[in-house]
Amino acid sequence: MRTVLVVDTHPDLWDMIRDAFEGTSDTTVLCTESGQDAARMIRDLPLALVIASVNVPDMSGYEVAKIAAEFDVPVLMMSGDLLAQDTLGQAGYLHVRKPFRLHELLGLAEVAMSSPSINIAQTLAGDARLAAVEAATLAEEVGAF
DSSP, X not given: OEEEEEEOXXXXXXXXXXXXXXXXSSEEEEEESOHHHHHHXXXXXXXXXXXXXXXXXXXXXXXXXXXXXXXXXXXXXXXXXXXXXXXXXXXXXXXXXXXXXXXXXXXXXXXHHHSHHHHHHHHHHHHHHHHHHHHHHHHXXXXXX
């Protein structure tokens, strides 16, 4: 049995993801909207995957992803914000764009869980690039004014 943690502020999305995973595999899905709660669960539970939205209360999804990677848990990021989607792509995080099709989410989740060491290295590298990507984006925005 695998356990997946979903970190997002939309309970309807929790239900959709839970139904998709539990209907197709031997997976339990836990959900929280709090970055702090997610960090505690990552430290305390054996997780197969963390699916984290960029924008969650208490701490950013990027911070949640870094903690997960530091505890050897693969990560799939998600966002509906266009700027955050660009940042995720430029930094190199494995991510899905909201709204998404369930088969897309499940496929990317399987990629992350089937090659955890690659995903964890990718997440940590993304974290290392994140500040530079955000600084470049800010410079572009300031230059546009």
